[in-house]
Amino acid sequence: xxxxxxxxxxxxxxxxxxxxxxxxxxxxxxxxxxxxxxxxxxxxxxxxxxxxxxxxxxxxxxxxxxxxxxxxxxxxxxxxxxxxxxxxxxxxxxxxxxxxxxxxxxxxxxxxxxxxxxxxxxxx
Amino acid sequence: xxxxxxxxxxxxxxxxxxxxxxxxxxxxxxxxxxxxxxxxxxxxxxxxxxxxxxxxxxxxxxxxxxxxxxxxxxxxxxxxxxxxxxxxxxxxxxxxxxxxxxxxxxxxxxxxxxxxxxxxxxxxxxxxxxxxxxxxxxxxx
Numbered sequence: 001x002x003x004x005x006x007x008x009x010x011x012x013x014x015x016x017x018x019x020x021x022x023x024x025x026x027x028x029x030x031x032x033x034x035x036x037x038x039x040x041x042x043x044x045x046x047x048x049x050x051x052x053x054x055x056x057x058x059x060x061x062x063x064x065x066x067x068x069x070x071x072x073x074x075x076x077x078x079x080x081x082x083x084x085x086x087x088x089x090x091x092x093x094x095x096x097x098x099x100x101x102x103x104x105x106x107x108x109x110x111x112x113x114x115x116x117x118x119x120x121x122x123x124x
Numbered sequence: 125x126x127x128x129x130x131x132x133x134x135x136x137x138x139x140x141x142x143x144x145x146x147x148x149x150x151x152x153x154x155x156x157x158x159x160x161x162x163x164x165x166x167x168x169x170x171x172x173x174x175x176x177x178x179x180x181x182x183x184x185x186x187x188x189x190x191x192x193x194x195x196x197x198x199x200x201x202x203x204x205x206x207x208x209x210x211x212x213x214x215x216x217x218x219x220x221x222x223x224x225x226x227x228x229x230x231x232x233x234x235x236x237x238x239x240x241x242x243x244x245x246x247x248x249x250x251x252x253x254x255x256x257x258x259x260x261x262x263x264x265x
Binding site: 022026068074075076077 | 157158161172196208209210216240242
């Protein structure tokens with residue numbers, strides 16, 4: 001690493017880049033568990049939506065560089081972060097709970113009670 | 125790494141939706157380290173989500189900052205009470221952290237400060253007094 005390379009005094013708020021949020025996904029008997037990496041993002045800047053059978057996670061990360069400070073090596077920067085997951089049938093907003101800790105957003109999705117439908121068999 | 129075919133799973137990952145926008149900036153697992161410089165200090169911002177704070181160890185060794193920590197990325201598959209958990213996607217960085225940051229200037233070692241908030245480790249390294257820019261008064265006669 002050479003801190004003197006890539007020296008820049010450019011403001012970094014010109015265009016909002018879009019990034020995909022990395023995620024771990026696991027399935028258990030109780031449902032599904034998601035862990036998403038959102039370092040540097042405050043709870044107030046995260047939006048969770050359950051809409052038309054999908055779970056949408058959107059967040060904004062803001063890099064405030066104080067005046068008189070030069071960025072020698074650019075890090076996360078300002079960006080819009082997004083990820084979307086298709087939900088299994090029967091899963092509504094009430095089945096989804098979320099918590100944020102140490103830059104990790106953990107989402108638990110409860111498995112809906114299994115719908116059992118008896119299919120009648122016709123006698124030919 | 126072997127991965128299940130997620131497109132067949134009900135909770136599948138809809139990445140194609142964002143593909144056009146993502147071509148401009150490919151997704152990274154962990155965003156890179158940022159280095160900022162001011163006249164009196166250099167600041168390192170390391171995005172390291174999921175660190176266990178009691179394992180976090182920052183030290184100054186021979187002009188190098190060293191950061192060591194354990195990462196705790198929770199997954200139900202790791203929990204003994206969930207023996208039937210199935211991992212469907214694993215994209216997060218895990219395992220121990222060991223970073224070495226060469227300073228390239230004389231720090232005021234006693235005044236180095238490190239804070240961990242929102243999954244980002246921030247280390248402020250003040251420059252030693254003799255390294256800071258100094259205005260030299262000019263005497264005119």
